[in-house]
């Protein structure tokens with residue numbers, strides 16, 4: 559196996575494996591590609607706030623630190639933890655054709671209770687402090703740079719991300735959202751190029767939200783979705799021209815998206831043959847550490 563001295567991870571939210579195949583996007587496919595198995599299915603939708611911290615820690619949600627978007631304050635944990643599986647079964651699970659899924663609370667009373675608990679500070683949205691396991695970026699043997707990693711980095715969620723679901727049916731806003739998504743793409747792409755030029759890292763990870771937003775907003779407009787996939791494909795073509803032979807480029811997504819709904823598998827591709835077969839999304843931490851620390 560060829561020496562690997564650097565690893566670039568592009569965490570691209572919502573790349574759909576089937577679309578990569580359908581449009582035969584060779585640059586995104588690289589030398590080896592496939593589906594990944596997600597830690598959250600069949601029980602839970604792969605929510606950004608949970609799944610990316612699982613990726614960087616290489617752990618299942620519980621071991622990573624939390625498995626819900628409502629995290630208990632420390633003082634409440636001894637009471638809540640033992641009964642949380644029962645609460646979850648009673649209020650959050652629902653059956654679908656594909657098995658059991660969890661959903662956001664819709665019961666008004668329960669929703670009210672959660673809001674109240676949030677207000678008085680007994681539960682909160684996950685923050686970096688709630689990630690209990692060490693991440694790959696905490697490995698002192700690896701010099702790393704990470705940008706926009708959900709929950710882990712401060713500037714992870716752009717403001718407009720909250721608006722996406724609200725404006726799906728309001729076509730008037732679509733061009734504004736499209737412009738914001740393109741701006742995000744351009745800005746984060748520039749950050750990648752800037753970082754690649756520098757020589758002060760072994761591991762660099764950049765996260766892109768763009769494709770998730772595009773596929774939610776324009777779920778009926780295949781031409782628009784294809785336009786954004788092609789933008790990414792072209793970006794990878796240019797990037798692979800400037801990185802050296804000892805750099806491993808890993809593209810990875812937390813789930814796919816079809817007809818505006820998340821699909822229960824992720825996508826990965828690498829510019830070198832690793833011989834992986836349907837790896838778990840959380841396996842990459844160990845794979846990368848092995849390459850960087852042993853070589």
Ligand SMILES: [Zn+2]
Pocket residue numbers: 572770771774820
């Ligand atoms: Zn989404």
